[in-house]
Amino acid sequence: MDMHSTGRPQDRPEDALAGAARPARVLVVEDEPDLVEVLSGALRYEGFEARTAGDAATALALAREFRPDAVVLDWMLPDADGLEVLRGLRAELAAVCVLFLTARDAVEDRIAGITAGADDYVTKPFSLQEVLARLRGLLRRAGLARQPDDGERIVVGDLVMQEEAREVTRGGEAVELTRTEFELLRFLMRNPRRVLSKAQILDSVWSYDFGGRAHVVELYVSYLRKKIDAGRTPMIHTVRGVGYVLKPEPR
Incomplete structure (x- = not known):
């Protein structure tokens, strides 16, 4: 063909x-x-x-x-x-x-x-x-590598991440995150509306050497929820028995 x-x-x-x-x-x-x-x-x-x-x-x-x-x-x-x-x-x-x-x-x-x-x-x-x-x-x-842009950002609903500056805002308000919280949120934001298993999150955020301790994922998701979702319409959702998904709030 x-x-x-x-x-x-x-x-x-x-x-x-x-x-x-x-x-x-x-x-x-x-x-x-x-x-x-x-x-x-x-x-x-x-x-x-x-x-x-x-x-x-x-x-x-x-x-x-x-x-x-x-x-x-x-x-x-x-x-x-x-x-x-x-x-x-x-x-x-x-x-x-x-x-x-x-x-x-x-x-x-x-x-x-x-x-x-x-x-x-x-x-x-x-x-x-x-x-x-x-x-x-x-x-x-091959001349196809993406060059980082200092202004590059990820946007999911009213949640905005400036990757190079390592800054996060929701609804225009700054959100202070630790390094691990930032990496976890980045993984979720790069896969919006996609259900991610705890194993996928461990592999991508903590790497293979972490020993597969899924409870750590639950702990850091709870930290993120307190900072991202507190007092707002939740964006981080649990899919019972599967994992987590980040969704923008419905308009």
Whole structure:
């Protein structure tokens, strides 16, 4: 299928420049649900626009629609191997950055991946921070890395976060937060109206080394509620048995 049969314009040099003004799009192709959840959650937390696919057919179809700037690609998929997907991606999106993620660490496998057109290679088990760092490096070299803006902010309803200045207001009133409270709120605000599990929050705010102590999430959510929701229409909601969601108050 021709990539341009969807009516989208062909990739042009100026498109890459325009991409720097928007979040980079990353497609995660992985068939392990837990790994997909961790990777996509971390990418969204870091400001990327992330989509996921669990098999080769879905990945190629989604690539045509989503037009990712980068793909995190598992080598072993239920319906094909990563090399086949890589060739399909390169045939239709020649400039896309591809990061292989696989348990296969033999030298000949690395050579095969790079020869087929992969830009980088990370083996399992991996460090999430290493994956993110390598992905940023690929996008930076491709001219697609988002540059921080001193005035950049996140807005959800009347809740406003100035990321660089690390300032938060609700309804125009300043809200004083600790470092951990700020990181927790940032994760919630980057995922508005999305139910986030305690495990997702632990992985993104406290990292893997925290030991999975979910009660800490409950404690810090209660701290945030006292500062964000006190005397106002609540924005932080508990979804019993699942996690938490941040929603702007209805108009």
